[in-house]
Amino acid sequence: MLKVFTYCNAKGHLGAYEIANFSESAEHYQGFLTDGGGIRTFRKDRVIEYFDNLKAAQAGIPESYSPPEIIKPKKQSLPTICFTGFKKDLKAQLCNQAEAADIGVRTGVSGSLSYLCCGPNAGPVKLENARAAGALVLSELQFLSMLETGEVPEHDEQFHYTLESTQTK
Known part of the structure; x- marks a missing residue:
């Protein structure tokens, strides 16, 4: 099971990612980077676009990109x-x-x-x-x-x- 997407991190950097064996919550994806980079956590509200493969995701990164306003998720109950x-x-x-x-x-x-x-x-x-x-x-x-x-x-x-x-x- 793979998930491929472009993502804007907390510093405003945009990248393409492919994660395997992922789990998800209402706010996050967590999975293993397919390039061997280990386990990573991604906020769903920072995913820009989903793709079928990593090559398409890398090609989908616009040259001029300004990050969207990041809104903190609402707390539903005590973690x-x-x-x-x-x-x-x-x-x-x-x-x-x-x-x-x-x-x-x-x-x-x-x-x-x-x-x-x-x-x-x-x-x-x-x-x-x-x-x-x-x-x-x-x-x-x-x-x-x-x-x-x-x-x-x-x-x-x-x-x-x-x-x-x-x-x-």
Whole structure:
């Protein structure tokens, strides 16, 4: 299952993307870049146009482009997060930060989970279960940036989950 589109990021840069094995929520797509770039998160309101293939999407980027006004999505209910793969002390600190920001902390993956924040020891099964339930997968840096800016960053260079690492052998 592939999704191909042009997309304007938070800095106003326009690019063409093809994601595989994607999941979606009301506001986001999350999937693996087919060029091997790992897992990425995209806001639906920043998708410019959908295409059948990446070549067409790349050709569809206009030479003179001015980004649309980005409107923050409406909050429907309090978000929830589960932290996995972290040492006990860091996990407790992250839980405290989430609770201070009115984000409900969960101990496991369920259908109502909004985010799964993965540390260095997170397992691929929990990651895939969270994505299947529609939760967005975040690194620690993406979570901290979300707390600071209110926006989910689309990528973290240090986050090394790839499509291949989540496939059972």
